[in-house]
Amino acid sequence: MPRIHRRKRSPVHSARLGSRGRATRERLKTAARCVLDRKGYSQMTVADVTKEAGVAAGLFHRYFPDLRTLTIELLGEVMAELGDTARIERGIGRGDWWGRIRSHIVPSVENHALRPGLVRAMNQLADEYPPFRAQLRDFYKTQLQLLSAQMPRLFPEAKLSATEALLIAYALGGISEAALRERYILRNSALRELQFTPEEMADWLAMLVYRALFAANPPAGRLDGAARLLAVKARAPRPGKNGRSSRKATTG
């Protein structure tokens, strides 16, 4: 966590900047995006950013009070792009759950594939700075609620409360979160060798989410990269009366 000291002479307000100033401010932001992606938030220093921007160290504080403020501004912009749920859901039929799930996962895969460092930085900042954590949570929540808000009506017999639905939504969100972190952020070499395209990755993850949610495979027509997964399923769809009967599923 970049140390933040107390003194603070506030930077020049953006509105009072001339065009040269605005340009420099942008240069710093671009540099920061780059450093953030390379080193992550908790390793970033002011010197990293000014060096990357090709600018004297002291200039930083003319434009930003500290690294955290800059980072929040930056990541906020990324989130705004990503979180355009209207765009994500465009063209998805109301009952087309396979399509909906998949089209929520696709941009997330792309984001991890394209700027893994930024995703990591987001998590670091959220871990260290509660207000941003809240912001990030809201961001996810908005996404998750598109799913969880439907659940009670989708499965009336289960009598799910809104909160129970939320728990399920968080859990399902973890499916792609974990896989994408392992593949793109930690760059697990085995997973890299799979050479999945982002599309295929999205197919596989959407498949798992769909199955966890519906206890069934998605409609077979449009599975694309994930069709092979249809064969991943219990051998005996109707096991006997007690748990032991599932022993049949074993190999050998």
Place this chain on the structure above:
Amino acid sequence: MPRIHRRKRSPVHSARLGSRGRATRERLKTAARCVLDRKGYSQMTVADVTKEAGVAAGLFHRYFPDLRTLTIELLGEVMAELGDTARIERGIGRGDWWGRIRSHIVPSVENHALRPGLVRAMNQLADEYPPFRAQLRDFYKTQLQLLSAQMPRLFPEAKLSATEALLIAYALGGISEAALRERYILRNSALRELQFTPEEMADWLAMLVYRALFAANPPAGRLDGAARLLAVKARAPRPGKNGRSSRKATTG
């Protein structure tokens, strides 16, 4: 990330410590466990630990070269306890997948419930220090491989490679990881109000994992807390020929 400076006069080797020394070393470890749980790794300072232990600041370096070393020693011990997979799998029948999944999740839930801070600290340290990241990955991998190693044989028709199975295992691991983080580490207030016991939480998560893996509900006999989830499933088990047909699942 606690700063680690260069100089370093190495601490007294454990073997040369008298009984008083060993006791103090333990006291520091206990204190560190406590601070770690309270503040996490990246906020912890040497002063925190010595203060908690009720000991002069300088004494720390007689026993440990730096915070990271101490933390690794500590978390390694926690992992050793947790990773006793022999114990976890004891008494589980070979084909009893519901039992196996559930009994892997239970200790993880307990760990989150009991010492959420330590789990968080593990992630922070792994994020900041690659060697520990490798160690942690190995730890999970051991667990995951109990699952992924079986998959190719479990679903021969899917022709899963070992790596593809691993991807699935990571993804499934994310289910409980995300839910437990949200509930116990971030202390999401809505989820807390659910008042799930660790047992119930484990039941729900195991249920979702089982479904994602087998595209079916687990055998009905032993679901305990999660029985209600059986009703969470697609209304039309055999949708028509193309994707659109799943529209039936919609409310209204």
Place this chain on the structure above:
DNA sequence: GGCATAGTTGAATCCATATTCAACTACAAA
């Protein structure tokens, strides 16, 4: 050109923490 203002520089300073160490204390063996 002369002037005013915005923008830039980097050496000086500040700060929170880590790390050392010389002096001190507690204990145990002789």
Place this chain on the structure above:
DNA sequence: TTTGTAGTTGAATATGGATTCAACTATGCC
């Protein structure tokens, strides 16, 4: 009781950044 050694203390010092600021430069306007 003496004395040697392990253990402890906390003030002094070292570090790696962040932050400031007085001097400097570029730009645009008259």
